[in-house]
Amino acid sequence: MRFRHRAAAGFATLLLPLAGLVGLASPAEAAGSATATYAKTQDWGSGFEGRWTVKNTGTTALTSWTVEWDFPSGTSVTSAWDADVTSSGTHWTARNKSWNGTLAPGASVSFGFNGTGSGSPANCKLNGGSCDGGSTEPGDSAPSAPGTPTASAITNTSVRLSWSAATDDKGVKNYDVLRDGAKVATVTTTSYTDTGLTAGTDYSYTVQARDTADQTGPVSGARAVRTTGGTTEPPTGDKVKLGYFTEWGVYGRNYHVKNLVTSGSASKITHINYAFGNVKNGQCTVDDTYAAYDKAYTADQSVSGTADTWDQPLRGNFNQLRQLKAKYPHIKVLYSFGGWTYSGGFGQAAQNAAAFAKSCKAVVEDPRWADVFDGIDIDWEYPNACGLTCDTSGPAAFGNLMRALRSEFGENYLVTAAITADGSDGGKIDAADYGGAARYVDWYNVMTYDYFGAWDRTGPTAPHSPLTSYAGIPNPAFNSAAAIAKLKAKGVQGGKLLLGIGFYGRGWTGVTQSAPGGTATGPATGTYEAGIEDYKVLKTSCPATGTVGGTAYAHCGSNWWSYDTPATIGTKMAWAKAQGLGGAFFWEFSGDTAGGELVSAINNGLS
Structure with a gap:
């Protein structure tokens, strides 16, 4: 947003240092000969970057320029470039350098600064006159935003x-x-x-x-x-094929939106959940603003093959997703909020569900990226139960939250939720009213994975994503079939349930027994975290040696891993279709091979 404000005519008595008066045009001359405009180019929470642009709109050369403005208390400039910036209290003055003061007619120059605080500039003056090149009447502000077309x-x-x-x-x-x-x-x-x-x-x-x-x-x-006409969209059938794209994957994992294109996955999915937005102070908020909408992509890194420019309104993952949707119009994108780390904020959000829903829609419909998102996904781990933290909002809180979201977003947006797959009696599914809340959602992403893992350091070893129970399973209710059956028993239609697939494995070390049920000494080594590894690594580093409960497992050396393969995914997709489920989803894209073989298995199994 740009901020341009006139100074009141009565400010003529403002005292400036003698050096600041050198080369100043009179207010009447300045009014019709130059403009100064402001833009906040970056905001990283604890600070921001601002830029002023001075343009000579007159017919004669401008020999110098001075821009003045007021910041509210608490907002200040910490460093600046391409101008000499000084202050007196909350009043700030920027003067040209020796080499950039002269501007020919039509020419412009910019200077920038880093600042702290959240305020915006007001009472702008350029060479003693109006910053918009008009008269010096007070109160001439920039126009408001028009309505959405x-x-x-x-x-x-x-x-x-x-x-x-x-x-x-x-x-x-x-x-x-x-x-x-x-x-x-x-x-x-x-x-x-x-x-x-x-x-x-x-x-x-x-x-x-x-x-x-x-x-x-x-x-x-x-x-x-x-526009109408053109080529036919890729056939997707009537099943949802959804993958999570992680915001932070653009760093250490070096996984970007373009990888969905190069892997061939973009043509085989129907939906993307962008993970994760944060939940703070009872409201939705963007988490990593740099990755989301500021990171610049070169031509070879971008989906469109066009490099980002320094001054374009939107960059980062959001702009790449916009380019992806232009290339693959069948794909819908949802903004997912919460997750394991950020679910602690949902309890406060549930206390004023309507205000929370309004804040979420403001983020999803931000004018800079409103065309990118087609809906919202809530990943609350877990309502009225324990995840990273324990929630005590009560069994009705989840339903109240989903009702408020549907009311705020209306029927033209997708509203979904990732939910627990704990099929045990008195477990997490029983802790919240998932049956009642189902009327407000388009579907549930049932997280049918992470049932077992090396948080139990000594085992017993067990597949983390069993489709069905099997002899010796540590908890007979911890499997996909049990979770789906319990949700259906609560009145959730099969078409509103998506089966979850993990594109990773979980494993132990210190294991001597090849079959499930062996003892261990701790978690196996993983690339990013102990006890967990991507499928793309495990398929060659520790190939599958058996199948149990519909999921593959592998014993190599002293390590024991469980993970899904294209073959076991095929079995799971056939089961999902037989159960009348709405489709499948997976966590997350970067765990797949460069050729997207797990996405292909889901697509083939559901088509």
């Missing part, structure tokens, strides 16, 4: 867009229409017909208002449009 008359090559008007204290002059973030037209009305489009292609439209002083306001919400 609506789309009609969509054809193979065109679409008509309409939007509600923006407001401005001095009047709106025109609107910039942006397609996929680039301006395609400037119009004086609140509608526009975009032509020359490609058939069967996805586009994203936003609108930005401009006032009589040529100030631009914030962009509107985004409207996704797919």
Whole structure:
């Protein structure tokens, strides 16, 4: 968002250091000859980066420039570049360097700074006059955002867009229409017909208002449009095939959205859960803003083959997901909140479910990426039970939360939840009203994995994702079939249940027995965490030696691992179809091989 404000005419008595008066244009001269605009280019929570741009809009050269503004108490500049920045209390002054003060007509220059606090600049002055190049009347602010465009008359090559008007204290002059973030037209009305489009292609439209002083306001919400015609979308059948994409995977795992394309997985899935948003102070929030929407991608790293620029409105995973959806229009993306680490915030959220739902929709519908997400997924581990922490919200809390989300998001968004697969009597499924809450969700992701693992250091060894019970299983209720049966008994339709698959294995070391049920001395070594390893590693480092309960296991040296293979996934998908389930989901993409063989097994098994 940009902030441009006029200074009051009565500020003429403002005292400046003598050096600051050198080369100042008079307010009347400055008013029609130059503008200064501000943008917050980065925000990392504890600080931010700001940028001012000075532009000569006159007909004669500008020989120097000074920008002044006020920050609220608690917001300040900590370092700056390409300008000399000083302060007096909360009033800040930036003067040109010796080498960037002269601006020819039409030329512009920018300077930046790092700051702390959350405030925005106000009372901007450029060379003693207005920062927007207009008169020095007080109170001329930038226009508001127009309404999110609506789309009609969509054809193979065109679409008509309409939007509600923006407001401005001095009047709106025109609107910039942006397609996929680039301006395609400037119009004086609140509608526009975009032509020359490609058939069967996805586009994203936003609108930005401009006032009589040529100030631009914030962009509107985004409207996704797919033109008619074109090639037929990949056949997906009637089953959901959903994978989790982890926000942090872009770091140590070096797994990016483009990997979904190069692995061939993008054409074989129907949905992606982007994990995870955080839950803080009873509200949804973006977790890692750098990975989510600021990380820049080079041309060879990006889905579109186009490099990110330093000043584009959206970068990072969100922009890559936008590009993925343009390339594979059948894919829907949900923003998943919570997970094992961030579920501690749901208890507070449940105390005011309506406010929580409103905060979540504000994140999902943020104008910068509103066209990226098609719904929300809640991963509360676990309502009225224990996960990383213990929740005591009561059995009705989960249902109240899901009801509020459905009410806020409406029927045009997907609302889903990842839930426990504890099929034991009095266990986690019994702790919350999953049956009653099912009426508000499109489906449940039943986490039918992590039943057994090396948190029990000495074993007994057991597959972490058994499909069915078997002789000697440590807990007969810890298997997929038991969980699905219990949920159906609570009234959840099979079509609203997705079977969970782990793209990883869990293992022990110090094991001498090949068959399940052996003793161990502790967790086996893993690449990122003891006791857990990706399938893509295990398939060659410790190949499967047997199958039990519908899941593979392997004994190599002193290590014992269990994991799903393409063959066992095939068995599980056939079982899911026979049970009338809605499909399957998996955690998570980066555990698969470079060729996406586990995703292929899910797709083949459900097609």
